[in-house]
Amino acid sequence: MTDERDDDTMTLGDGTSGQPGSEGEPPKHGIPRGASPDAVRAHYDTGNPFFAAWLDEGLNYSCALWSDDPEQPIEEAQRDKLDHHVAASGAAGAERVLDIGCGWGAMLHRLVEHHDVKHAVGLTLSHEQAAWDRAHATPEMEFRVEHWLDHEPTSPYDAIISMGAIEHFVRPTDPADVRIQVYREFFEKCASMLKPGGRLSLQTSVYASGSFVEGAVSAIFPESDLPRVSQLAVAADGIMEIVGYRNDTEHYARTCTAWRRRMRANKDAVLAASDEATYNRYQNYLAAASRGFDMRVFNLVRIAFRPLPIR
């Protein structure tokens, strides 16, 4: 673990935000770096046993893709979500696939173990996740503690997938033009890393009717704010075309409700891995998020992009 951290810090600038004016590595190309590694870790480094106590078996930590069956197990819905992105990005059978914001590695396992992908790379900012990922990895999987801005692939990817990560790429204090600049840089970076014909499949929560408010949700995701679909569309303009779009908002309300119930059902394990205050914060966050999707303050979208041949 110590060795891994030492390695990681070489690419990351451990503990620095990289924001203009902050200590540490200056932002590349003047692009703000979104939530600081410390802020992201504050969330995900709550501990693997904590998340294992209420997420599904594969530790998927983003919206599932549910069927109409109200009794469908969450494991199946999470697997169907992974397969949706494999299909939308064209990743099946590929040589090289990148997952930006890989969490606990469920997508890399699905790619390698079920879709015959030869080499799958996952980026995370969380040391806890990376330790877990590496402990469970097969030789076809490469997990890196690395900001997407810093990732320099050895060769281009056939497909890129990113689920539930872009929500960390801007801060609540960033003005709209800065947010679009960040998302534009993200699309440029993805386009530059893809082989011709390769696709990016992106899943994110977005604002439908609301905007940032301090509350139960923002307390869980410090220094982070959601995009709007319009910002993503403007940011991708001239770089990538949209080739697939799904609005699956009710799927995230259902996922948050399922997680909240599982957390309540496994309260002893949750408390053994955390404390009463953390349990309550997460219960409140999941209830508020679920309500936010139900009320259409937020949408959950899955969008597939393909780089334009002439940019």
Ligand SMILES: C[S@@+](CC[C@H](N)C(=O)[O-])C[C@H]1O[C@@H](n2cnc3c(N)ncnc32)[C@H](O)[C@@H]1O
């Ligand atoms: C909500 S989790 C989603 C994990 C996974 N995609 C899933 O669906 O289970 C967000 C992930 O994005 C990662 N992340 C956040 N900001 C990042 C950045 N700038 N560069 C790379 N990864 C980032 C976090 O470390 C975490 O692994």
